[in-house]
Amino acid sequence: MWNMDFVIPSLLVLTVLLIFYFARPRLPNQLNRAFLFLLVSDIATIVTDFLATCADNAYHSLPLWLVSVLNLLFFLAYILRSSLFLRFTAVLVKLNRVGFTWPKALSYFILLVCEAIVVTSPLTGAVYTVDAMGYHRGPLYVILALSSFAFLLLGINLLFRFRKSIRKSALISAMAYHAILIAGNVLRILFPQYLVMNVFCLLAILVIYLAFENPDLYITDRGPAFNTRAFTDWLDDPQHRKDGRILGFAIRNYNDERSMYGGIQMDEGLGLIIAWLKKQFPDLLLFYLRGGNFCVAGAEDTEWEQVRKKILERFQAPWQAESVDLNLSATCVEIRLADRTDSPDRIVNTLIYALDQARDSADIEQTLMSEETLRQIDRQIEIKRYLDTALEHNTVEVFLQPIVDSHTQQIVAAEALARLRNDRGELIPPGLFIPIAEKHGSINLLGEQVMRKVCAFIRDYDVLGMGLRWINVNLSPIQCMHSNLPDLFSSILTEYGVSANQIHLEITEESMINYSEQEKQIESLRQFGFQLALDDYGSGFSNLHQVKKIAFSNIKLDMKIVWDYIHDRDALLPSLVHAFRQMGFSITAEGIETQEMAEAMAEIGCDYLQGYVFSKPLPVDNFTKILQPCSE
Numbered sequence: 001m002w003n004m005d006f007v008i009p010s011l012l013v014l015t016v017l018l019i020f021y022f023a024r025p026r027l028p029n030q031l032n033r034a035f036l037f038l039l040v041s042d043i044a045t046i047v048t049d050f051l052a053t054c055a056d057n058a059y060h061s062l063p064l065w066l067v068s069v070l071n072l073l074f075f076l077a078y079i080l081r082s083s084l085f086l087r088f089t090a091v092l093v094k095l096n097r098v099g100f101t102w103p104k105a106l107s108y109f110i111l112l113v114c115e116a117i118v119v120t121s122p123l124t125g126a127v128y129t130v131d132a133m134g135y136h137r138g139p140l141y142v143i144l145a146l147s148s149f150a151f152l153l154l155g156i157n158l159l160f161r162f163r164k165s166i167r168k169s170a171l172i173s174a175m176a177y178h179a180i181l182i183a184g185n186v187l188r189i190l191f192p193q194y195l196v197m198n199v200f201c202l203l204a205i206l207v208i209y210l211a212f213e214n215p216d217l218y219i220t221d222r223g224p225a226f227n228t229r230a231f232t233d234w235l236d237d238p239q240h241r242k243d244g245r246i247l248g249f250a251i252r253n254y255n256d257e258r259s260m261y262g263g264i265q266m267d268e269g270l271g272l273i274i275a276w277l278k279k280q281f282p283d284l285l286l287f288y289l290r291g292g293n294f295c296v297a298g299a300e301d302t303e304w305e306q307v308r309k310k311i312l313e314r315f316q317a318p319w320q321a322e323s324v325d326l327n328l329s330a331t332c333v334e335i336r337l338a339d340r341t342d343s344p345d346r347i348v349n350t351l352i353y354a355l356d357q358a359r360d361s362a363d364i365e366q367t368l369m370s371e372e373t374l375r376q377i378d379r380q381i382e383i384k385r386y387l388d389t390a391l392e393h394n395t396v397e398v399f400l401q402p403i404v405d406s407h408t409q410q411i412v413a414a415e416a417l418a419r420l421r422n423d424r425g426e427l428i429p430p431g432l433f434i435p436i437a438e439k440h441g442s443i444n445l446l447g448e449q450v451m452r453k454v455c456a457f458i459r460d461y462d463v464l465g466m467g468l469r470w471i472n473v474n475l476s477p478i479q480c481m482h483s484n485l486p487d488l489f490s491s492i493l494t495e496y497g498v499s500a501n502q503i504h505l506e507i508t509e510e511s512m513i514n515y516s517e518q519e520k521q522i523e524s525l526r527q528f529g530f531q532l533a534l535d536d537y538g539s540g541f542s543n544l545h546q547v548k549k550i551a552f553s554n555i556k557l558d559m560k561i562v563w564d565y566i567h568d569r570d571a572l573l574p575s576l577v578h579a580f581r582q583m584g585f586s587i588t589a590e591g592i593e594t595q596e597m598a599e600a601m602a603e604i605g606c607d608y609l610q611g612y613v614f615s616k617p618l619p620v621d622n623f624t625k626i627l628q629p630c631s632e
Helices: 009-024 030-056 064-092 104-118 145-162 170-190 199-213 230-234 238-243 254-263 263-280 304-314 343-360 371-393 428-437 443-460 485-496 509-527 544-550 559-567 571-580 595-603 620-631
Strands: 129-132 134-136 244-251 287-288 295-298 330-336 397-405 412-421 469-474 505-509 532-538 554-557 584-587
Touching: 009 145, 009 199, 009 287, 009 620, 030 064, 030 199, 064 104, 064 129, 064 134, 064 170, 064 199, 104 145, 104 170, 104 295, 145 170, 170 199, 230 238, 230 343, 238 244, 244 254, 244 304, 244 343, 254 263, 263 295, 263 304, 295 343, 304 330, 330 343, 343 371, 343 428, 371 428, 371 443, 371 571, 397 443, 397 620, 412 443, 412 544, 412 620, 428 443, 443 469, 443 485, 443 505, 469 532, 485 509, 509 532, 532 544, 554 571, 559 571, 559 595, 571 584
Parallel strands: 412 469, 469 505, 505 532, 532 554, 554 584
Antiparallel strands: 129 134, 244 295, 244 330, 287 295, 397 412
């Protein structure tokens, strides 16, 4: 006789899980399908186990063929269930990406051989027999335990081989349900009179559900839409990448709108948007990617033009929340997944980056992103990754470009320039990574690292003995807006024992546009002893009144007006230089590439020269070598 106390509770729990599975939104991906097959097979195994056990106990009152068939169905379901645990593990580690491997071939072989032995057992008695004396185990009954252990060992092998392809938490959970199944098989062998294996399978399925299938892991709290994690997992399915397309749209000025309307009203508005999208496009998957970014995804043959137009038209009317009407606007971008061969995380980052760019675009009706645009976005994301890594590990480099006396052409100063390298050790132009640092809020940390490394250079080298009077350090307009900038720079000087007069801060003419907002910080910098240079004069909109008000010590002429003067020597630039010198400013001419240019700029009164004719920006060690002659 068998004890079936655990059967009914297990079956009830599985039934609840199955109902809950279909009642909540689910991603149409391979992992969910693998879980559904496993869930159904476990229910089938428990039901056939229960029926077969009842038949075996009451064999004398039932047709023997029915008892035999019920046992046959149980053994088939039991072995299939064991193989489906392995199939779930295979999908989890993305085994389908690597083609037909030996674990897959071996699992199919074990399944087919075991099922064939079971199917023929009514004739051969290999696994079981049913006769007038009832049910009997056959000589190959052990095949149930052996096949189960074989599938578990193959699963553990897959987890070990592909452990780097899944998250650490997922690996731990997968090892946990394998350990539970092994324990269940051991107890089944030790206590065959108890039907405990079903309980351990249920525990394993619960672990899988909580770790991988819990709907709350994938549903955003803004409404019935999937979140970013769900979007990433959906993109991980090769079939979706083959014939899918995504339409992303973003609420323009989302942070400003949220500040204006308030968080509660804005969250209510997001819920209204999600509810409208679900109603209008029931056949498309809806994702909310945070920060006012949405995405609808579906097959390539969807009428995407109509979807895009309908979304943009809806945003022309207010979203009526309970307490306020939200007047929002949106912009869209489309990406064909067939064009993408990179990782899901990379695609998500590309989409969000594209949406960020679209927010700032004057064109709200963005079209399908071209391959060239996607490559540019990928390049920007890659540069941002290099920048974040360099800032995290303090590996931003400082190059120095000489500034020479216009009359002696001896090096008297230098400009410090930030430099970044990619994984291959190649330099990334500052024109590419500086705007990214400014846009994503890392320019302050970048500027701090440059200041520290310049101060370390001054501390560690006898710069005065080598003829170097000061070093220019650039400030971006965003840095100038930082309220604690003067205190930060002053503390760095103290930390490295450097005098403020050894550092000249270059402020671009562009930053003068919002001078009134920066006046306090600039004045504080001057009070701490820093001298200020106006960089790129002639490229922006500053006027002489602003220049005089700030009392710069040096004016750096933009290379464009220097080159224009060399090609057309009118009286404007000499008069401007003369006026600046009368006001007490020294003058530096940038972009000097020939000796003729150097002599021309010295003739009109420039004090200092900077350009490739003297030297390109150099790493610190190389720069000190060209300084050596100055100290002799």
